[in-house]
Amino acid sequence: MHRTHTCGELNISDLGKEVTLAGWVQKSRDLGGMTFIDVRDRYGITQLVFNMEEDAVIGDQARKLAREYVIKVQGKVVERSNKNAKIPTGDIEIKVSSLEILNSAKLPPFLIEDETDGGEDLRMKYRYLDLRRNPVRNNLVLRHKMAQEIRKYLDSQNFLEVETPVLIKSTPEGARDFVVPSRMNPGEFYALPQSPQTFKQLLMVSGFDRYFQIVKCFRDEDLRADRQPEFTQIDCEMAFIEQEDILNLFEGLIRSLFKSVKGIDLNEVPRMVYADAMRLYGSDKPDTRFGMEFVELNDVLKGAGFPVFDNAELVVGINAKGCAEYTRKQLDELTDFVKRPQIGATGLVYLRCNADGSLKSSVDKFYGEEQLKAWAAAFNAEPGDLILVMAGAADKARKQLNELRLEMGSRLGLRDKNQFAPLWVIDFPLLEWDEESGRYHAMHHPFTSPKPEDIALLDTKPGEVRANAYDLVINGTEIGGGSIRIHDRALQSLMFKHLGFTEEEAQKQFGFLLDAFEFGAPPHGGIAFGFDRLVSIFAGLDSIRDVIAFPKNNSGRDVMIDSPSTISEEQLKELSIKTVS
Structure with missing residues (x-):
């Protein structure tokens, strides 16, 4: 073992112990006869002390250390004369008897400190260095803790975590797909999933009753602070339920998260119909703080x-x-x-x-x-x-x-980012008119069920049909959305018709789902939460980038690894893709 303890755990109760620490040099202070080094790992900072009079050789070694050198030290825990109440290890220091440089380091392009001098573009290029800073690392620790609490809650409610495919079929509804050429099927393409929507519905047909997945999804769309080309969803589906069951269960999830992660007891989450949200706030995701x-x-x-x-x-x-x-x-x-x-x-x-x-x-x-x-x-x-x-x-x-x-x-x-106002918005329109294409589009997706009392309006007043759909909004940000699904082939076919699909197009795109509905599909519905957005709300951040380990920039580029990038002519030829001259 390179270390017996981390740099964040030693305190006054450890006085006299011989310990081994390893980490990165945060800063050094040469006071002539004494040299002080702060060594850092993900757990904290511990001060090291080198006495030139007692050991000039090791003292000279210490003077040569620079920021971000990786070192290993052995020594005795002693009481610190000039205590630092701002850190957990501030009552002690390590009187070093042995120093080993595990790796030297170039001068970093920005300060690895909480208040850095690095701009966003520079920090994105050297993201592996940015991740050493406490604020960024703490965001990922928060993300980890929330993921664990989500799994714990859903497991307690009898949900099964099931993985669904990443290479799927491209569909025309929704945002643009990222497509992946198939080498073994020249001229044909997979798509990366915008959502596991159809697969989780098929799991309900399969009898899997309650499903969830913390899953990567992909959308080829214009970016902004709360969007990334790849993002993470808490994806859930339930069978034999009604809308009220889903709202109650997942309100329970949110309340559990606030209690376990932030120590906040949320009141009952209020509900507002879409029409009132638009009338009173001009938004389907009103900030009700x-x-x-x-x-x-x-x-x-x-x-x-x-x-x-x-x-x-x-x-x-x-x-x-x-x-x-x-x-x-x-x-x-x-x-x-x-x-x-x-x-x-x-x-x-x-x-x-x-x-x-x-x-x-x-x-x-x-x-x-x-x-x-x-x-x-x-x-x-x-x-x-x-x-x-x-x-x-x-x-x-x-x-x-x-x-x-x-x-x-x-x-x-x-x-106030420390105040939280969650809200359910319900009774969305099923369809919205698109002037450019001259037809109706599904406001959520084409598998959303209309309210039973509004089905008769599909043929006469499609714009007035309400959906069995719901969104969870926190502080003016849509955190999650879902709906009761269509589980009947005839109604799903009618929905496709109103969305402008011919029977042949519907069968080609979604025949597998329509066919499945003929083998005993239960009533079912679900919801998906934007996990990145949810973490950013908990962290008090405006952008989701700082809660993602390796995010893309506003142009969808990873400037650290320089991606996307070109590929060789040989690869293109294998994929039967011709270059554009």
């Missing part, structure tokens, strides 16, 4: 001769409480914020409810005092409040106001 709910103002503000409001499908606003003293500069900043291309608003209207009770709007010439009072009353506004209003096409205005609401929540300190 704070209020600022939408108020619709068509009846209050239309008809006064202000064209922006009179010509709008929807006039809607929020009450930013206590913000009436915002300066003109601050209001201009908010206007510029909503005008950004990614939000796309043309402007912003406001009403100040001044501390003296007077009212002042940015469109005073169109509204008299009584109208302004009605405007303020619609929000139950008090002196000191600031009303912010947007108008336009209904869906667009709601989405734009949602962005403004979140911005105001951040500015007012209402989005």
